[in-house]
Amino acid sequence: MTNVAKTDSRSRPPADQVSIRTSAYDKVSGLLISALLLLGTIVFLMFIVWLSSRLVFSQKSVPVKLVENVAGRGDHAAGFERDLEAPGMEEMPELAEPQIETSLAAVTEAVSTVAASQDVFDNPNTMTSRGEGGLGDSRPPGPLGEGDNIIPRWERWEVRWTATSLDSYSRQLDYFEVELAAIGGSQAIDYALHLSKARPDRRSGPPDKEKRLYMTWRRGTLEAFDKTLLARAGIATEGRLILQFIPEKTEDQLARLEMQNGKGRNVKEFLKTVFGVQPTRDGFEFVVLDQRFRPAPP
Numbered sequence: 238m239t240n241v242a243k244t245d246s247r248s249r250p251p252a253d254q255v256s257i258r259t260s261a262y263d264k265v266s267g268l269l270i271s272a273l274l275l276l277g278t279i280v281f282l283m284f285i286v287w288l289s290s291r292l293v294f295s296q297k298s299v300p301v302k303l304v305e306n307v308a309g310r311g312d313h314a315a316g317f318e319r320d321l322e323a324p325g326m327e328e329m330p331e332l333a334e335p336q337i338e339t340s341l342a343a344v345t346e347a348v349s350t351v352a353a354s355q356d357v358f359d360n361p362n363t364m365t366s367r368g369e370g371g372l373g374d375s376r377p378p379g380p381l382g383e384g385d386n387i388i389p390r391w392e393r394w395e396v397r398w399t400a401t402s403l404d405s406y407s408r409q410l411d412y413f414e415v416e417l418a419a420i421g422g423s424q425a426i427d428y429a430l431h432l433s434k435a436r437p438d439r440r441s442g443p444p445d446k447e448k449r450l451y452m453t454w455r456r457g458t459l460e461a462f463d464k465t466l467l468a469r470a471g472i473a474t475e476g477r478l479i480l481q482f483i484p485e486k487t488e489d490q491l492a493r494l495e496m497q498n499g500k501g502r503n504v505k506e507f508l509k510t511v512f513g514v515q516p517t518r519d520g521f522e523f524v525v526l527d528q529r530f531r532p533a534p535p
Contacts, residue, residue, distance in 0.1 A: 305387055305504060386534040387505055391450060394491065395511045397526065398459055406462050407432040412520045414484045417463050418451075420444070421477040428482070429470035437470040450483045491523060498525040506530045 400406035410417070410432050417429045425441040454460040463481070464474045483491075495510045511527040 305385075305390070385505060388508060388531075390488070390492070391452075393507055393509050394452075394495075395455075395509070396452060396491075396523075397457075397511060397513050399514055400459065400462070403462050403465060404433070406459060407466060409514055409521050410481075413487045413523075415487070416482045416484075417467055418480045418482055419467055419472050419474050419477040420480060422473075426480075427467075427472045429467050429472055432466050435469070437466060439470040439472060447482070449485065450488050451480045452483065453478065453480055494523055494525060495528070498528055499530075502530060503533055506533050 398406060398409060400409060417432065419427045424443070426444055426447060428440045428442065429437045430440070431438045454463070460479060463479050467474050467479070491512060494512070495507065496504070498510075499507065507528075508531040509527070509529040510525060512523045513526040514521050515524055
């Protein structure tokens with residue numbers, strides 16, 4: 238039996254004559270892919286534009302502390318004029334080494350003064366209420382200094398707390414870190430803090446170490462709340478002065494709010510600023526209820 242190999246009778250073109258043609262399917266699929274890439278690029282760019290409008294980049298500002306150069310007499314006695322200090326030797330060198338004639342005159346003057354002073358002691362009508370004869374210091378209370386013509390904060394500020402219950406009132410004080418205190422009757426100041434607690438914390442401190450701004454009651458019914466909170470802390474209030482001590486950061490907050498509401502006025506023009514308290518989503522905030530001004534001093 239003989240095996241006969243079958244051959245393809247169809248003719249094939251030579252290898253060098255074979256050509257690759259793009260079919261209609263390839264054209265359509267390429268067009269779709271290009272359209273998808275273009276559409277994706279456009280959507281991505283639109284997303285970047287939308288995202289840039291939503292994100293706000295801002296530099297965090299550093300709080301500025303407003304410092305007022307207020308005149309004060311320090312520990313000088315109150316009065317209606319300013320005592321002048323005697324000149325020192327460095328200002329008048331001729332007084333450093335007195336001559337013989339000057340020394341003799343000084344001795345004579347001293348003897349005459351002593352003799353005259355005996356007559357003064359014998360006269361009961363020479364008593365004076367001016368201490369040692371000085372005129373005192375006409376500057377207002379406060380740290381020693383000349384300062385500017387500014388009404389101090391403790392004279393022009395007023396805070397009006399708004400509360401209908403002791404719990405709401407104590408939460409306001411705690412939010413602004415205000416401490417209640419009673420002064421008088423002892424050598425120390427008695428403080429009450431963390432006033433929202435059933436029994437507020439208590440501490441004592443020397444008066445000369447206290448440098449914070451404090452406020453006292455002039456009118457209103459919330460003074461009874463202060464006494465109740467102090468009593469809860471075990472602090473007696475009978476016959477004592479009730480004070481509210483304002484922390485430095487809260488004082489700075491009030492100063493900035495006062496300046497913003499003043500709309501660019503000089504601090505020398507501020508006459509009276511009345512603050513109020515209103516609730517917010519996170520707690521409480523101060524608002525300016527009333528603000529009065531005076532003509533700017535020269």
